[in-house]
Amino acid sequence: MTSLAAKIEAVLFVATKPMTVKQLANVCNVVVDDAAGAVEEITALRNGDSSGVHLVEGEEGVMLVTNPAFAETVANLAKEDIEPELTRPSLETLTIVAYRGPITKPEIETIRGVNCSLILRNLMMRGLVDEREDVIKLQPVYNLTNDAMRYLGLHTVQELPDYAELHGNAKIDKLLAALASTDAV
Amino acid sequence: MVGYVTISDMSFAVEQEGFSGPLALLLELIGEQKLEITKVSLAKVADEFLKYIDEHDVPSDELADFLLVASRLIYLKSRELMPYLKIDEEDAAAAKLEDQLRLYQEFVAAAAKLEERYLVHAMYRRPFVRQRSIPAGFVPAKNVSTASLLEAFRVVLKRLEPFFALQETSMERTKSVEERMDELKTAIASRANLRFRDVITSAGSKVEIVVSFLALLELLRRKHITATQEHHEADIVLQHVDPESV
Numbered sequence: 001m002t003s004l005a006a007k008i009e010a011v012l013f014v015a016t017k018p019m020t021v022k023q024l025a026n027v028c029n030v031v032v033d034d035a036a037g038a039v040e041e042i043t044a045l046r047n048g049d050s051s052g053v054h055l056v057e058g059e060e061g062v063m064l065v066t067n068p069a070f071a072e073t074v075a076n077l078a079k080e081d082i083e084p085e086l087t088r089p090s091l092e093t094l095t096i097v098a099y100r101g102p103i104t105k106p107e108i109e110t111i112r113g114v115n116c117s118l119i120l121r122n123l124m125m126r127g128l129v130d131e132r133e134d135v136i137k138l139q140p141v142y143n144l145t146n147d148a149m150r151y152l153g154l155h156t157v158q159e160l161p162d163y164a165e166l167h168g169n170a171k172i173d174k175l176l177a178a179l180a181s182t183d184a185v
Numbered sequence: 186m187v188g189y190v191t192i193s194d195m196s197f198a199v200e201q202e203g204f205s206g207p208l209a210l211l212l213e214l215i216g217e218q219k220l221e222i223t224k225v226s227l228a229k230v231a232d233e234f235l236k237y238i239d240e241h242d243v244p245s246d247e248l249a250d251f252l253l254v255a256s257r258l259i260y261l262k263s264r265e266l267m268p269y270l271k272i273d274e275e276d277a278a279a280a281k282l283e284d285q286l287r288l289y290q291e292f293v294a295a296a297a298k299l300e301e302r303y304l305v306h307a308m309y310r311r312p313f314v315r316q317r318s319i320p321a322g323f324v325p326a327k328n329v330s331t332a333s334l335l336e337a338f339r340v341v342l343k344r345l346e347p348f349f350a351l352q353e354t355s356m357e358r359t360k361s362v363e364e365r366m367d368e369l370k371t372a373i374a375s376r377a378n379l380r381f382r383d384v385i386t387s388a389g390s391k392v393e394i395v396v397s398f399l400a401l402l403e404l405l406r407r408k409h410i411t412a413t414q415e416h417h418e419a420d421i422v423l424q425h426v427d428p429e430s431v
Contacts, residue, residue, distance in 0.1 A: 013311075054308060056308065063310055064310065064311075065308035065309060065310045066308050066309045066310075067308070068306035068307065068308050069306070071305070071306050071307045071308070071309075074309045075307070075309070078309040078312075080309065086300070086303065088205050088209075088296075089205050089206070091296045091299065091300055091303075092205065092292060092293065092296045094296075094299065095292055095295050095296040095299045096292055098299065099292070099295060110285070111285075111288060111289060111292055112206050112208060112289065112292075113206050113207050113208035113250060113254065113285060113289060114205075114206030114207060114208070114247050114250040114251075115246050115247055115249075115250060117246075118246070133340075138340070138343060138344065139344060150307060150308040150309070150310060151303060151304050151307050152299065152302045152303060152307075153302055153305065153306035153307060153308060154302075160295075160299070161295070161298045162295065162298075166291065166292070166295060172288060175281075175284050175285070175288055178281060179281055179284075179285055
């Protein structure tokens, strides 16, 4: 491991929340590209069977977590207050956010065909979904939190089954745009 | 009536879990009859969809969404019965219902896969807690300034714009029905009688014709005017009712 990668790993170990690559670069006094390279290096080294610690990279940034293979062993010790129950509407909404995030509320509602305000608020309160202001769309967009990724055993959202099929599908983009225009009438 | 029994069974589960929306109901209805998602199959389940809305308490915040889907189903069904009936805007919207349902179905399938993963191979992190007591007092964040407050308020206003626009149009419409009623009442009162045809031709736009018609119906209901027709296809004559003669 390069010394920068080792340094970043140390920073992540004491970090009290997910760190963005930009924040890591600031802390370590290096340019963003170097920090990104170092994160990649840690990922390649850690995210395998032979490491107890893995790296999760999501919209909120990067964080260190335990190897998913040891979930059972670690679960008792970690004693996290996770309510495992997710209702069908919540699960559907979470799925749409996972595959299509960052996504606006009208887009989610177009896919589900129903108002999703309450469900989104509930998912946010439970720390599964995060809201941020989109500078261009001038409205909030929603994405999966790093915690939700941990619960799903995902190092990145790209690990979701059929992610490319549902995320980058031009047909879906076109349909969403068309549906949004009819609903506006 | 097998389908009906299954729907009521499902509603029990739905009540416990919370509604999944009109598309979930549609998928269920089509799935029960083992149909593919097509315009024809959508038209087929229209009645059952309406029956469901009728017999169950759909939450008020979701009712509009259910009714929107219902209106498209009714359109598809009426097209089956009267193929020559075609409204371009409605046709496009109804055609999209089919695509929308297919898209929704894909995400329902994805949700099932997500559920299988949920909390099965969870990864744990160190608890992100650091005990540091913050002294009580007024501690504004560094980025709070009059300029940033102004900017934040502008963003809020900008986001509210669509709502303001929405309210204005709906208020305008209500007002014009009332206005049109007054106009028509004065017009009918000022002369012996008025032909329905004149009312329609005096209306400027399609919306105004509808508004005029609604206004006339309301005036009839309130018994301010009467409408008579000599024979079929003759002009409908509207007459003012003198309140003292009633």
